[in-house]
């Protein structure tokens with residue numbers, strides 16, 4: 001790649017995402033959203049999950065943000081209280097806008113272990129109560145391009161001449177890079193946005209200057225600048241996600257899967273969910289097929 005940058009971003013913080021229990025019997029490696037990093041505006045959570053049946057994420061609600069599920073291995077079947085149902089397979093992405101409310105289940109499909117990532121992207125106050133919706137892109141339809149030993153899959157935004165069709169209400173860039181041994185990736189990133197990298201495989205050197213070495217399950221927060229440089233100085237392929245978003249700059253009030261601006265709005269949301277109103281009407285008599293199959297009342 002020949003993209004030039006005036007000021008490459010430096011790594012300002014580095015975390016190892018350690019496993020923790022979530023859902024029912026599921027284990028996730030949470031990087032954003034854990035105690036040390038409650039919020040990286042506009043990102044609320046980044047989980048790398050690894051789940052095998054019967055564990056999973058049965059019926060639960062969301063309000064006020066978007067969830068982005070990107071599968072690495074296996075598959076996850078989702079179903080919601082509106083009757084929307086499908087299976088996200090390896091390489092597929094589901095960009096779900098919870099908006100005013102979605103209740104759904106997310107369970108591994110088939111035998112073996114299902115692995116993937118889930119990112120929570122916050123919505124601004126004017127978008128928190130919008131109608132829920134889905135953007136689903138199968139692996140074969142994800143824009144992908146290769147140049148000089150660098151392959152990028154464009155989940156959101158654009159890179160190396162390839163562009164994603166995903167509409168992001170909170171402006172977001174989501175790129176999946178694979179860098180061959182002894183190659184380097186350079187990616188412009190809007191200077192006003194917050195950016196981070198998450199390593200999936202191999203080992204890379206991130207950022208300008210001497211750079212910061214990082215391997216699998218490491219989250220690297222990137223400081224100010226107009227782009228990112230990453231080198232693969234090893235003999236194995238390097239795969240990492242580069243994600244950036246425009247900060248919303250609003251107060252965050254969160255109770256688990258409800259993310260609003262104030263505590264009053266959280267109280268209202270609990271009330272709406274409890275009494276099945278203001279977007280949660282269809283939750284009243286709904287139970288996922290996954291939950292029924294598990295025999296859980």
Ligand code: FE2
Pocket residue numbers: 057060062067104106
């Ligand atoms: Fe969910």
